[in-house]
Amino acid sequence: MVLKRTNVYAEDTDLALIKEAAARLGVAEAEIIREGIHRIALAHRAWDEPFVSDEETFDLGGPVEQDEIRTAVTEGHAERERRNRGRAA
Incomplete structure (x- = not known):
């Protein structure tokens, strides 16, 4: 950098x-x-592409709490960052 x-x-x-x-x-x-x-x-x-594609959905199985949503979004973001780092290498 x-x-x-x-x-x-x-x-x-x-x-x-x-x-x-x-x-x-x-x-x-x-x-x-x-x-x-x-x-x-x-x-x-x-962003050039959507944050979540049609294949990347969050099925949490019903009513969810705020902390469950936060965890799901955080994990999804971390996974996308891992994939993006792999592409940049």
């Missing part, structure tokens, strides 16, 4: 939160900022 330098203006309160998180996690502040940039970029990405 090639990193490029850029300048970003941020509020003091956000920078303080980043500093606290970096200290708590034992990582550089820049790492927290890069992760934030990556997450927001993915959140606004226009």
